[in-house]
Amino acid sequence: MNWEPWSGCYKVSDGCTYCYYYGPYSKRCGQNMVEKRSDFYKPLLKTPDGAYRIRGGKTVATCFATDFFISEADEWRKEAWAMIKERPDLDFLILTKRIDRFLVSLPSDWGAGYDNVNIGCSVENQTLADYRLPLFLSYPIKRRFVACSPLLGPLDLASYLGGIDHVTVSGETGREARLCSYEWILAIRDQCLKAGITFWFKSTGSLFMRDGLVQRVNPCRQGALARELDISILKEKKLF
Ligand code: SF4
Known part of the structure; x- marks a missing residue:
């Protein structure tokens, strides 16, 4: 919804x-x-x-x-x-993608956060992860997830995952989409496994590289192909 x-x-x-x-x-x-x-x-x-x-x-x-x-x-x-x-x-x-506006955007009764709000911080590359995630972790939020979307390069999130509940990964969609490598996705999955958190490979994006081969993926196949690769780690009902 x-x-x-x-x-x-x-x-x-x-x-x-x-x-x-x-x-x-x-x-x-x-x-x-x-x-x-x-x-x-x-x-x-x-x-x-x-x-x-x-x-x-x-x-x-x-x-x-x-x-x-x-x-x-x-x-x-x-x-x-x-x-x-x-x-x-x-x-x-x-x-x-504007987590740095979080504190100035809160209602006066926010306190430690509303129970029914799950905030997702979007990070696309390491520079943005290193800028946004320390801020994200320092804010009063009860439920947090990270969306690597669109994933534009390899990411080392290990030092940030302690306070995160879930990570989602998607490649970029569109005619001019930049490449997304399966190796980057598997590395993020490993980091989530080590941190004991859930991981959802949501979409390959339009330009997907796996085993050295680059393929163009039709928009209606991007989610299906990610599902077929069957690497998501999901518990209970899907919230993300
Ligand atoms: S991806 Fe589009 S909708 Fe999202 S923050 Fe950027 S311009 Fe806005």
Whole structure:
């Protein structure tokens, strides 16, 4: 289940270079225009009999087509936090490339973190991992995951995984996608195994190298091929 309270974004890091906002979406909807969306109040919408439209127990992935911590949404975010708090029966997944705006974006009653919020820090290469992950680990967050997405190079995350619950890896998608090597993915998987945390190989990306061979992978095959390789380490229900 997705919830996009606002839309629009602009580049902040290496992984943004071929973001789909700079492709077909930006041509249709306007590049960089950050706007509140009509389904802003989606978590609180009710059916005629008074039940929430989004039933309890669901995972709600938010801002996958923008960034929850983008500065243009500072005012709207206060209401978004209030809605998140009002639905403790839902798990909210917030993935960001702007983790350095986390502290200035919190509601006043955040304390050690809301139980129903799972924050994901996106890292694409070692430079960004070394910048973002120490910040991420220093913040008051109850549940943390790392998304290596799009993975653009080998990553050594070992020293950061102590405070992390889960790691997800995806290659880059699109006509101009940069290469993603299976060796990099296996190395991250080993680091997760040693740290005793879950790992999900979500997608190969469009340009995937394995055993020295580079292949172009159709977008609709990228997740399936990752599944077929069967290297994910998942416990219980899939949250990510
Ligand atoms: S932060 Fe995400 S949505 Fe925004 S430009 Fe970068 S990749 Fe695109």
